[in-house]
Amino acid sequence: MHGQVGNMRISRRPISSTPIGRAAKQFSKSVGQTVLNAMPSHIFTSERAINTFQKIGKYITPAENRLILGLSAIFLQVGIDAMNHSVDEETRKISMARTAAKVIAGTLTGFAIRKALIKSVDAFSVLPGTLGKNGKPIRRTRLNTFFSPVTKALPDSDEYQNYKNGLGNVLALIVMTFTNFAIDMPLTRFLTNKFAEKGGLNNETSS
Amino acid sequence: MKPLHRLASEFFMDIKNSMMRSFGEDPGKMLLHTGTLGWILSSLAQVTAVVFNDKIPKKQKTFLIPQEIADAAINIGSFYIFTNSFTKLANKMVSTGKWRTPAIDAFLKKYDLKKHIGSIDFNIKELANFDEIRPAYKAIASGNAIAASTIGSIISCNIVTPVLRNKYAAHKQKVAIARMEAKENAAIQSPKGVSMATFIRNAQYRPRSDMKI
Numbered sequence: 001m002h003g004q005v006g007n008m009r010i011s012r013r014p015i016s017s018t019p020i021g022r023a024a025k026q027f028s029k030s031v032g033q034t035v036l037n038a039m040p041s042h043i044f045t046s047e048r049a050i051n052t053f054q055k056i057g058k059y060i061t062p063a064e065n066r067l068i069l070g071l072s073a074i075f076l077q078v079g080i081d082a083m084n085h086s087v088d089e090e091t092r093k094i095s096m097a098r099t100a101a102k103v104i105a106g107t108l109t110g111f112a113i114r115k116a117l118i119k120s121v122d123a124f125s126v127l128p129g130t131l132g133k134n135g136k137p138i139r140r141t142r143l144n145t146f147f148s149p150v151t152k153a154l155p156d157s158d159e160y161q162n163y164k165n166g167l168g169n170v171l172a173l174i175v176m177t178f179t180n181f182a183i184d185m186p187l188t189r190f191l192t193n194k195f196a197e198k199g200g201l202n203n204e205t206s207s
Numbered sequence: 208m209k210p211l212h213r214l215a216s217e218f219f220m221d222i223k224n225s226m227m228r229s230f231g232e233d234p235g236k237m238l239l240h241t242g243t244l245g246w247i248l249s250s251l252a253q254v255t256a257v258v259f260n261d262k263i264p265k266k267q268k269t270f271l272i273p274q275e276i277a278d279a280a281i282n283i284g285s286f287y288i289f290t291n292s293f294t295k296l297a298n299k300m301v302s303t304g305k306w307r308t309p310a311i312d313a314f315l316k317k318y319d320l321k322k323h324i325g326s327i328d329f330n331i332k333e334l335a336n337f338d339e340i341r342p343a344y345k346a347i348a349s350g351n352a353i354a355a356s357t358i359g360s361i362i363s364c365n366i367v368t369p370v371l372r373n374k375y376a377a378h379k380q381k382v383a384i385a386r387m388e389a390k391e392n393a394a395i396q397s398p399k400g401v402s403m404a405t406f407i408r409n410a411q412y413r414p415r416s417d418m419k420i
Binding site for chain 1: 220223224226227230231232233234237238241244245248249251252256296299300305306307308309312324325326327345346347348349350351352353354356357360361364365366369370373374376377380
């Protein structure tokens with residue numbers, strides 16, 4: 001399994017089948033097994049625990065995930081900045097104000113855009129037999145099937161929801177490439193200056 | 208040759224089908240991939256903002272652009288490593304049967320598979336009669352992957368990245384201040400046998416007010 005480029009012979013074997021590839025795979029496998037052995041085994045007998053897993057799977061879309069990340073960031077990231085004693089007090093206060101502003105601006109736009117795009121994908125990916133609010137099947141048109149994939153069989157409802165969440169999230173990321181400049185940056189600058197003022201600093205910050 | 212609109216339509220269909228295959232089954236993987244893509248896009252935006260900012264002098268850009276790229280590498284690297292590890296481990300815990308419901312336990316017992324629990328090569332989803340247990344398995348698998356991915360993201364984005372970034376920024380600030388001071392103190396000479404950096408550092412030493420004794 002060799003190719004020829006000029007005077008060079010190039011092996012076409014996949015890297016995983018080379019001795020180094022095999023050794024790396026074996027090493028990663030044994031590390032994985034060691035970690036797995038160290039983890040406790042558990043049978044979830046309580047109905048409440050199983051329901052919690054089901055609810056997380058059903059209701060935590062990338063939008064809610066972004067909201068959770070943002071809410072925890074307000075406490076954790078601002079707290080880490082507050083404890084950063086390797087910079088002077090003024091820099092520390094400014095960095096706290098900027099971090100809080102960045103987190104608030106990013107979370108608000110990130111959550112809203114993801115939620116809106118996931119809802120839109122949901123509305124434009126009707127499958128055959130999908131029932132409307134009146135309980136009757138929705139007539140499929142070119143528009144309301146715009147995001148529907150072509151599958152031989154009807155996909156499982158949970159898997160289809162995961163697909164719609166994923167596609168909505170990817171579209172939201174594309175939209176946010178622009179809103180990052182149009183909304184996040186000016187909002188971060190505005191909030192940083194507001195927080196800095198409240199903290200007794202009157203530095204004009206740029207984003 | 209196919210018309211352009213046909214090619215675009217086929218390309219869009221391929222994207223949708225490949226997303227259906229990869230994100231449908233594993234929502235944890237979807238959060239990891241889209242999260243990493245999000246970091247890459249926002250880092251690109253930050254670097255672009257510096258590159259096209261006319262108010263920043265060219266000399267400063269040569270420092271700020273690599274700094275933004277280093278910041279992006281920390282963000283993307285820590286996000287991918289932590290979130291991926293958490294999601295993979297959580298998925299393995301369920302697929303190897305280490306975390307299971309009584310229904311899965313009964314299924315493994317029925318087919319005498321309990322001896323394989325916790326073996327890295329064992330995967331409940333790949334068993335021939337998996338359909339028998341599919342609803343019970345899915346009841347915990349999706350939620351578990353999403354919870355693991357969210358916890359991994361919180362650790363990487365809200366703890367590891369800010370700590371590393373603060374250390375890096377503090378180091379950069381110190382280097383920049385030392386450079387500015389070196390210019391100001393160019394006329395001063397350090398005593399024989401003492402380096403200029405040590406001499407300036409000793410001359411500027413102030414005890415910290417929050418130092419514990």
